[in-house]
Amino acid sequence: MPDDSLQITPQPVRRQVEERLREAIITSRFMPGEHLSDRMLCDLFGVSRGVIREAVRLLEAEGLVIVVPNRGPFVAYLSAAEATQVYEVRGVLEALAGHGFAERASTEEVAELRAVFEEIAATRPGADRMALLTLKRRFYDVLLRGCRNSYVARMLDQLLNRNSQLRATTLSDPTRLPHTVEEIRRIVEAVERRDAEGAWQACRDHVAQAARVALRILNERAATGGPAPARRPAARRRAG
Structure with missing residues (x-):
């Protein structure tokens, strides 16, 4: 055998x-x-x-x-305190990626970023959440490739995996999608102008707004008695 x-x-x-x-x-x-x-x-x-x-x-x-x-x-289980830390780091890394993309991405990559954004913009409230998350993942794949900074790309890619639950959480808010579209539009328009500082700020603003929605939902869930988390002993716990 x-x-x-x-x-x-x-x-x-x-x-x-x-x-x-x-x-x-x-x-x-x-x-x-x-x-x-x-x-x-x-x-x-x-x-x-x-x-x-x-x-x-x-x-x-x-x-x-x-x-x-x-x-x-x-x-x-990701607490509101842990989520706050994740968003703080993501905000800086995403801004660096946007800044680098505006400065160094090829014309073809800028067009590719615009094309993915148009697919996101065509999504309607109530659409399949996983399909939208996949579109956002494609957006970040282009952004990270075009920023030409392998350290930022590697760190942000890892953080986005940790951030997946939080991104799904923000999308559970039925009012969030139109704001997401407008925030990403600002990023795309800044990189099309090759406005690195504008792209930096647009990325920071997008993450800040996503954090605000996610933290509100997490705090509401905690207040209404969300699921009891299983936690690793403190000495063995993996950093987020």
């Missing part, structure tokens, strides 16, 4: 499970603090325990999952 410990996991299968589990967390199918048992996930996705554990490990690195010793993996 084949030794399961030596089997090679097909990359596409692991990637599919990782993406579907990430989507389930971002869209709140799995709520903060919920236990992600191996058996439940194996049954849900129809894959082996090894595939599940690899996907969980990768999402733990993104901060979407925490693994509590002797208890297993749980959906990570």
